[in-house]
Amino acid sequence: MGTEQYLLYGPLLAEFVSSKIWEVNSGQSLSKHILAICVLRVLVYQLWSSYTNMLFLTRNRRVSQDGIDFKQIDSEWDWDNFIILQALVASMVYLIFPSLANLPLWDLKGIFYCLVFHMGLSEPLYYCLHRLLHTSYLFSHYHWLHHGSKVTNPFTAGHATFLEQLILCVIIGIPIIGTTLIGYGSIGMLYTHVLVFDFFRCLGHSNIEIIPHRLFDNFPLLRYVIFTPTYHSIHHTDMGTNFCLFMPLYDALGKTINNFSWDIHRDISSNAGKKGRAPHFVFLAHVVDVMSALHSPFVFRSFNSTPFMIRPFLIAMWPGTFLVMLxxxxxxxxxSFSFYNLRGNLYETWVVPRFGFQYFLPFATEGINKHIEEAILRADRLGVKVISLAALNKNEALNGGGTLFVNKHPNLKVRVVHGNTLTAAVILNEIPQDAKEVFLSGATSKLGRAITLYLARRKVRVLMLTQSTERFRTIQKEAPEDCRQFLVQVTKCQAAKHCKTWIMGKWATPREQSWAPPGTHFHQFVVPPMIQFRRDCTYGKLAAMRLPDDVEGLGSCEYTMERGVVHACHAGGVVHFLEGWSHNEVGAIDVQRIDMVWEAALRHGFRPL
Incomplete structure (x- = not known):
C-alpha cells in the first residue's frame, strides 16, 4: 500500500478525536493508548537502528562485520507492518471487550503476573512454533523471508511473512490477556510489556554485542535467562540451533543450544575495548549543511539509502540539528560514518565535523586543518593505506590540496590523495570529442588548470574566464608552444555567448547563465552545484563514477549521488589504493597522468555515468 498503509490508523485516530470533541466515552477510550504505544514502538526500533549504525561507537562490538546493502534495506522497507497489524488486532479486541477501557492506570502485581505468563507460556510456545517454522515446508513457504536478511539489525525483527506476524500477535498477547483475565491488568502493564518486548527483540537483532561476558562468568545461570545479540545471530548462521525467544533455557531443555554460543560471545565482548579491524582505505568527507547532516546512516536508514533531497520532515528537525551542529x-x-567491502578490503568514510560554510570563515581555517591532520595521523597509526580528501577538505586556499600535511609529516606511511586527477578525467571524458571550443570558469584553479592544459593539447579552443592576466599567462606557459594559441583569456561571460559547452568551476548567477546560448550543457565541478535556472539548457552533475559491481555491504548514498555512485575524488582514492601506487597525490594535478588514471579506473570496474 506504500505510505497509504498508515491510513489504517485512521479509525483509531477518528475514535480518539471524536471522544474528545463530542465527549463520547471521554476518559474511557483505549484508542489513544494504542496510538501512543505504536508511536513509542516505532521510536524504540528507530533508536536501536540509530545506535547500531553509529559505526564510531559500535565498530568493535559488531557480531557480523558485513554491511547492510541496498537489497536488504529495500526488502525490509515495510518493517513496521507488524505494528499496524497488532494495532488493528488490539482495536478489534477492544471492540469485543469494551470493558478493557476501565483498566486501572497501574498495578504492580500485574507486572509480576505478566512476566510469569511470558516465561511460562509465551516463551515455550514461541520455541515450539519457531522450531516448527524451520521444518521444510513451513520454512520454504513462510520463514525464509525473515532469514533472507544477510545481516541482522533492529528492523530485521519486523521483517517476516503474515503468518509469522499472526503468530507473534499471539505470543505478545498471551501475557496481556492472561494478566487481564485474572484481574491484574492495567494500562501501565500494557505499555511496559509491549515496549520491553520490542526492546529485547531489537537487542537480539542489533548485531551489536552490548552484554559483557563477565556478567555470565559471575552469574552462570543468567545465560539461560536472557539471550545476547551474539546468541541470536548464531541462529541466522546455524539455523538448527538457538530457537528461543529471549530465554536460552528452552533451547537447553530442547537440546538445541549451539555449543559455541558462549565462547563466541566472550570473544566479541572481549574485543569491545580493543583496537578493531583497521580499514584499508578512508574517504575523509565533511558535512555540507544542516539539512544534509540528517542524511547520515544513523539518523534514518531509509532516507540515507536514497539520494539526498530536501523533504518536509527535515524542516521540523532543523532546530535540533542546528543545536547539535553548535x-x-x-x-x-x-x-567513522559508513563502510563497504571491495575485493576483501574494507573501505570507510570518515567525517570531519565541520559544515560547508565554515570552510569559508578565515578564523576557522586553523581548526579545520587541525581536524584533517588528526584524521590523517590517526589513519597512519591504524595502518590505513590510502586516505582520500573530499571536496573542501582539499581546498587550495585551506591546505594547498593536501600539500600542507605531506610537507609537515614527510614520514607518513598512509598515502594522502585528493583524487582530482580522476575528477579531471571524468569531466574531460564527458566533453564531446568533436568539441572545438569550450568556456571554462574557475580556469586557474587546480582542476581548471588541468582541464585547460589537457584540452589545449587536444587542439580545443578554451575561453578561460579569469581576471588575472598573470595567472592566465602562467598556465599558458605550461602548455606546449604549438598549443598556447588555443588558450584565450576572457573576463566576462558574454564572450561565450556562442559557445554551447560551458565547464563551470565557479558559481554562475542567473544573469551570467543567461549568456549561454540555448542548448548549452553546463559541466561543473563547483561545490555546491549550481542552481538550474535555464530550462532550455542541460546541467551535468558533479563528477562521479559508479563503483564496481562486486562492492558488498554498501547501503548509503553519497550525498546527492544515486545508489552505488561516488564522487570522482572518492573513486580516485580507491583506484590509487587498488593500483598500489606509492606516491601522494596532492597539490597540482599531473596532466600526464590523467589518461593513465582514467584507464586504471575502467580496468578496475568503475564506470562513467
Whole structure:
C-alpha cells in the first residue's frame, strides 16, 4: 500500500478525536493508548537502528562485520507492518471487550503476573512454533523471508511473512490477556510489556554485542535467562540451533543450544575495548549543511539509502540539528560514518565535523586543518593505506590540496590523495570529442588548470574566464608552444555567448547563465552545484563514477549521488589504493597522468555515468 498503509490508523485516530470533541466515552477510550504505544514502538526500533549504525561507537562490538546493502534495506522497507497489524488486532479486541477501557492506570502485581505468563507460556510456545517454522515446508513457504536478511539489525525483527506476524500477535498477547483475565491488568502493564518486548527483540537483532561476558562468568545461570545479540545471530548462521525467544533455557531443555554460543560471545565482548579491524582505505568527507547532516546512516536508514533531497520532515528537525551542529563546532572529533567491502578490503568514510560554510570563515581555517591532520595521523597509526580528501577538505586556499600535511609529516606511511586527477578525467571524458571550443570558469584553479592544459593539447579552443592576466599567462606557459594559441583569456561571460559547452568551476548567477546560448550543457565541478535556472539548457552533475559491481555491504548514498555512485575524488582514492601506487597525490594535478588514471579506473570496474 506504500505510505497509504498508515491510513489504517485512521479509525483509531477518528475514535480518539471524536471522544474528545463530542465527549463520547471521554476518559474511557483505549484508542489513544494504542496510538501512543505504536508511536513509542516505532521510536524504540528507530533508536536501536540509530545506535547500531553509529559505526564510531559500535565498530568493535559488531557480531557480523558485513554491511547492510541496498537489497536488504529495500526488502525490509515495510518493517513496521507488524505494528499496524497488532494495532488493528488490539482495536478489534477492544471492540469485543469494551470493558478493557476501565483498566486501572497501574498495578504492580500485574507486572509480576505478566512476566510469569511470558516465561511460562509465551516463551515455550514461541520455541515450539519457531522450531516448527524451520521444518521444510513451513520454512520454504513462510520463514525464509525473515532469514533472507544477510545481516541482522533492529528492523530485521519486523521483517517476516503474515503468518509469522499472526503468530507473534499471539505470543505478545498471551501475557496481556492472561494478566487481564485474572484481574491484574492495567494500562501501565500494557505499555511496559509491549515496549520491553520490542526492546529485547531489537537487542537480539542489533548485531551489536552490548552484554559483557563477565556478567555470565559471575552469574552462570543468567545465560539461560536472557539471550545476547551474539546468541541470536548464531541462529541466522546455524539455523538448527538457538530457537528461543529471549530465554536460552528452552533451547537447553530442547537440546538445541549451539555449543559455541558462549565462547563466541566472550570473544566479541572481549574485543569491545580493543583496537578493531583497521580499514584499508578512508574517504575523509565533511558535512555540507544542516539539512544534509540528517542524511547520515544513523539518523534514518531509509532516507540515507536514497539520494539526498530536501523533504518536509527535515524542516521540523532543523532546530535540533542546528543545536547539535553548535556542539560539534565547540568540541568534536572526526568519526567513522559508513563502510563497504571491495575485493576483501574494507573501505570507510570518515567525517570531519565541520559544515560547508565554515570552510569559508578565515578564523576557522586553523581548526579545520587541525581536524584533517588528526584524521590523517590517526589513519597512519591504524595502518590505513590510502586516505582520500573530499571536496573542501582539499581546498587550495585551506591546505594547498593536501600539500600542507605531506610537507609537515614527510614520514607518513598512509598515502594522502585528493583524487582530482580522476575528477579531471571524468569531466574531460564527458566533453564531446568533436568539441572545438569550450568556456571554462574557475580556469586557474587546480582542476581548471588541468582541464585547460589537457584540452589545449587536444587542439580545443578554451575561453578561460579569469581576471588575472598573470595567472592566465602562467598556465599558458605550461602548455606546449604549438598549443598556447588555443588558450584565450576572457573576463566576462558574454564572450561565450556562442559557445554551447560551458565547464563551470565557479558559481554562475542567473544573469551570467543567461549568456549561454540555448542548448548549452553546463559541466561543473563547483561545490555546491549550481542552481538550474535555464530550462532550455542541460546541467551535468558533479563528477562521479559508479563503483564496481562486486562492492558488498554498501547501503548509503553519497550525498546527492544515486545508489552505488561516488564522487570522482572518492573513486580516485580507491583506484590509487587498488593500483598500489606509492606516491601522494596532492597539490597540482599531473596532466600526464590523467589518461593513465582514467584507464586504471575502467580496468578496475568503475564506470562513467
Amino acid at each position: 556542539a560539534m563546532w565547540a568540541k568534536s572529533k572526526t568519526f
